[in-house]
Amino acid sequence: MRKKGMASADKKSSRAANEGSIDYYIHPGAKVGVLIEVNCETDFVAKTDDFKAFVHDVAMHIAAASPAWVSREDVPEDAKAVEIEIYSAQAKALGKPEAVAEKIAEGKLNKWYTEVVLLDQPFVKDPEKTIDQLRRELVGKLGENIEIRRFARFRVGDEVA
Secondary structure, eight states: OHHHHHHHHHHHTTSOOOEEEEEEEEOTTSSEEEEEEEEESOHHHHTSHHHHHHHHHHHHHHHHHOOSBSSGGGSOHHHHHHHHHHHHHHHHHTTOOHHHHHHHHHHHHHHHHHHHBGGGSEETTEEEEEHHHHHHHHHHHHOSOOEEEEEEEEETTOOOO
């Protein structure tokens, strides 16, 4: 059933998601807050309890996990290049051949994505699933494309970029 939902999510991913919801999460103590936009295809789905719960859970996850980008496609090329350079240099310092160093760097880059990319992060409430897996399951359940469009995370004392 889960595979069917994932296949369904893939088919629906090309459909326009122009409706949705903006939600927020303020962590107890009011030191961390998140504002998030999640889109779907119809306002009917945006009003369902499942959709609202998903949006709120993702906002809470962002407060806890502090991702920098929504998807891998959002990561700037220069940020990727810096990470690859660091990981390659580390592997070469261990005496690894060039081809092996590249593979090691690629593996470490994928691990880095799980730290900084929202869709790749393990969900704080259920680390067995990534945020993208949760999204895909909801797409399968609700029958519409769902996209996490953007978010902003605020923490008291952080520098303004």
